[in-house]
Amino acid sequence: MxxxxxxxxxxxxxxxxxxxxxxxxxxxxxxxxxxxxxxxxxxxxxxxxxxxxxxxxxxxxxxxxxxxxxxxxxxxxxxxxxxxxxxxxxxxxxxxxxxxxxxxxxxxxxxxxxxxxxxxxxxxxxxxxxxxxxxxxxxxxxxxxxxxxxxxxxxxxxxxxxxxxxxxxxxxxxxxxxxxxxxxLKTKVIEVQKDASGKVDLTEANIIVSGGRGMKGPEGYGILEELAAVLGATVGASRAAVDAGWRPQSDQVGQTGKVVSPNLYIACGISGAIQHLAGMSSSKYIAAINKDSEAPIFTKADYGVVDDLFKVVPELTKECKKLLA
Amino acid sequence: MNIVVCVKQVPDTEAQIKVKPDGSGIDEAGIKWVMNPYDEYGVEEALRLKEKLGGDVTIVSVGPARAMETIRTALAMGADKGIHIDDPALNDADAYTTATALAAAIKSIPHDIIFCGQRAIDDDSGQVGSVLAELLGIPQVTIVTKLEVEGSNIKATKPIEGAQLLIGSSLPCVVTAQKGLNEPRYASLPGIMKAKKKPVDIKNAAALGMTADVKAKVAKFVPPPARPPGKIVCGDDPAAKAAELAKLLREEAKVI
The missing domain is CATH 3.40.50.620 (HUPs)
Structure with missing residues (x-):
């Protein structure tokens, strides 16, 4: 038995x-x-x-x-x-x-x-x-x-x-x-290359700050990196951003990327294509910042800010720094 | 080199999935069916290996009649022949049963390397490649983003949490493909024409000498739990809204 x-x-x-x-x-x-x-x-x-x-x-x-x-x-x-x-x-x-x-x-x-x-x-x-x-x-x-x-x-x-x-x-x-x-024993590990950045993997992160097409280009992610540094978060990306070559494939959240369950997922400039929502909807809390009030991401978000992320995110970083000081 | 690729037909990533009222499955009406995206990387890698080393590429799929479209897509990309395992008894197959069917079909053909997608985006089970490898008594390297074949060995790159591994294996071997492995080609028009004439064997479970023995069953399908409606932070000043959001995350959600 x-x-x-x-x-x-x-x-x-x-x-x-x-x-x-x-x-x-x-x-x-x-x-x-x-x-x-x-x-x-x-x-x-x-x-x-x-x-x-x-x-x-x-x-x-x-x-x-x-x-x-x-x-x-x-x-x-x-x-x-x-x-x-x-x-x-x-x-x-x-x-x-x-x-x-x-x-x-x-x-x-x-x-x-x-x-x-x-x-x-x-x-x-x-x-x-x-x-x-x-x-x-x-x-x-x-x-x-x-x-x-x-x-x-x-x-x-x-x-x-x-x-x-x-x-x-x-x-x-x-x-x-x-x-x-x-x-x-037919397989062996020949080499282990550790990620030099030491960042927590998306699948294990407590907080994820993620950016999509609204970041407008790879340089846009600077403000997300800053917010992530303050929160101890890992930066993720939508498929649109990865396919555009702005972020590495290992950052992709969604049905053909990583499925993540952080305590907090902050979606910036992500409209919320169904394949993206699929990859992050088991997050405990979701916050969305997007200038389009009709973006589907807001149907999943616990907290939403409808505004230009390039204005909101740096302010959010400042506020978080104050609160966590 | 004898290359085999296992492919599955799945709903497109943009498809809305509706559960049938009785919870017995999903409503397939209006779904656009495509090749599982991870399997496309497998097909592409197989074609690149063939172009480099010679040999032939066999596509194997378990699925109902419509799965033939996916096999033809792979043939149109450049694969040589197909095996379509079509049996109503396999419609609700779990990973073990699917792998049993694939193994039965693949055992009878030469195979130096077998590609599968790292998971299918419908059941998200991610087991078939490994179970297949076990049933064939050969090694596996899963979730591979780069592959090199050197004689009768491979070297495969596999990302894990916070690191990348380079794994060596002898052939024959099952490799499961992850996004990043390559950029799959589109089928050309001549490719599509040629694919129509390429041979595809259709087999049922009896022809493969197997019976379906489902060991993991989805007893009930349910819609995802609804999220409570969210709060939209109002106002005109981005800084004030950012401050309010930070406060909510800190004091209400207690997540920062």
């Missing part, structure tokens, strides 16, 4: 990523409804010391494979290790983050464990003793309530959406052998 709510925690350079605590807290909530336990899987090299941290967020047991072949992340090694421990323990539910790494790993596991998964969920609950996963589809133009009949019932959780709740449990650390066969 499958049991336990399991998570695959994510660490990079020996520190847990925020999504790991979101996963642990969410798993705890589900497990409490099932009167079941939460188990976490932590993979990497030299990471055993951090594993117990997950106990703080409700994890009962942490299975750790500390092995040089698990650093850095590769699909082959991680999927083999997780599949092995999952097959040995038969989890009822297995949750991963819908981060870049989590998406890659979770989808490979769907194949290895021959099961089903709800990707990039914004809510998960228990209904009739089973996992019910709620996820945006068509980039959020509609939502699906997904039931997984395979085992384990898998879901990946959208980063930045689920609350982190402290709920101390044992967090007992148990070693396991990932059983890696070097002949099966």
């Amino acid at each position: 499958a049991k336990g709510v399991w998570i695959v925690a994510e660490q990079r350079d020996g520190a847990f990523r925020k999504i790991s605590f979101e996963l642990a807290s969410t798993a705890r909530k589900l497990a409490d409804q099932l009167s079941d336990e939460v188990c976490a899987i932590v993979l990497g090299s030299g990471i055993k010391g951090i594993a117990g941290e997950l106990g703080k967020y409700g994890v009962d047991k942490v299975f750790v494979a500390d092995n040089p072949a698990l650093e850095p992340y590769t699909t082959d090694a991680y999927a083999a290790a997780v599949a092995k421990i999952a097959k040995e323990n038969d989890p009822a539910i297995l949750l991963l983050g819908a981060s870049v790494q989590g998406k890659d790993l979770s989808s490979r596991l769907v194949g290895k464990l021959a099961t089903g998964m709800a990707t990039d969920c914004t809510d998960v609950k228990i209904a009739d003793g089973k996992l019910l996963a709620i996820r945006p589809m068509y980039a959020g133009k509609c939502f699906g309530e997904v039931v997984v009949s395979g085992s384990p019932q898998m879901a990946s959780l959208r980063p930045n959406v689920f609350s982190i709740v402290e709920n101390a449990k044992a967090g007992a650390v148990v070693d396991f052998d990932p059983g890696l066969d070097p002949a099966q």
Whole structure:
């Protein structure tokens, strides 16, 4: 009988990523409804010391494979290790983050464990003793309530959406052998090039200041960078701005770019094409600055300013600087 | 080089999506269907590889009769032949079932590299490429923005949060395409004419020796949660409006 709510925690350079605590807290909530336990899987090299941290967020047991072949992340090694421990323990539910790494790993596991998964969920609950996963589809133009009949019932959780709740449990650390066969490891990381700007990725940002066609050109983004610097925000862009070559592709928010869920999304000079709205409508608060009062962005915005963004944004930066001083 | 590209027909990004009143799916009336944009990058990359290294490009798609248009689009861009997996039993296929069908079709043809879009913009599931790789027992590199083929190996660039990875893999391999990989070409008029005569095999699940076994089912489709109506900050002075907005964000929303 499958049991336990399991998570695959994510660490990079020996520190847990925020999504790991979101996963642990969410798993705890589900497990409490099932009167079941939460188990976490932590993979990497030299990471055993951090594993117990997950106990703080409700994890009962942490299975750790500390092995040089698990650093850095590769699909082959991680999927083999997780599949092995999952097959040995038969989890009822297995949750991963819908981060870049989590998406890659979770989808490979769907194949290895021959099961089903709800990707990039914004809510998960228990209904009739089973996992019910709620996820945006068509980039959020509609939502699906997904039931997984395979085992384990898998879901990946959208980063930045689920609350982190402290709920101390044992967090007992148990070693396991990932059983890696070097002949099966066919991919390797040749080079890691860190983003020199050190800016927080759009998918992990608390605040995003985003600009569209209304920025009029690449130089227009200077005022958004200034506002972002004051707010500790990351700058994003609409497809129109990216396709015009004003901003790099990695900045694009929307159906063919990144789907983001910050606490605050400030849309500047973005009219709100449906494919853009799709990528940012799970933001907790949306503010829009646009001189066209009919712009569709205002239908999604919690706060709207109808005016010339080139006049409003520098003033907003000044005001925020004052408030945050 | 034997190149395979998996493509899916999806609603255009500008399409309004309406949920059927009974929540059983979306209302397809009036939808304009296009090739999944991420799959277009896959087709383009396949054609560039063929132009550089020689070989042939096979397009594979799972979908109803209308999906043939998408296969023909890829053939018009320059692909050589197609396989159309069309079976009503696959209409509600999840990623595992779709990948099972693709794997069954691809197993029987030579394949050195297989491209998929990193996700389809309809179900946004992003699983098929990886499950396909697993079922074929070959490696995967997902969400790729740059690709180099060197003999029987590839080097692929993959952006992650705050960094870029260069990943090496042996062939055969599944590569899932991300925006930025290339700029897909448009089909030329002669290309469109030629595409009509290119061979497309139509297969059903039985011909592929598989049955649909859906493991993740959308039990209900629902419209997105409505956002409460917003506040428009009024006034004539941009500075005063900016100050009011900052105050609302700070004191009411408490997000700055």
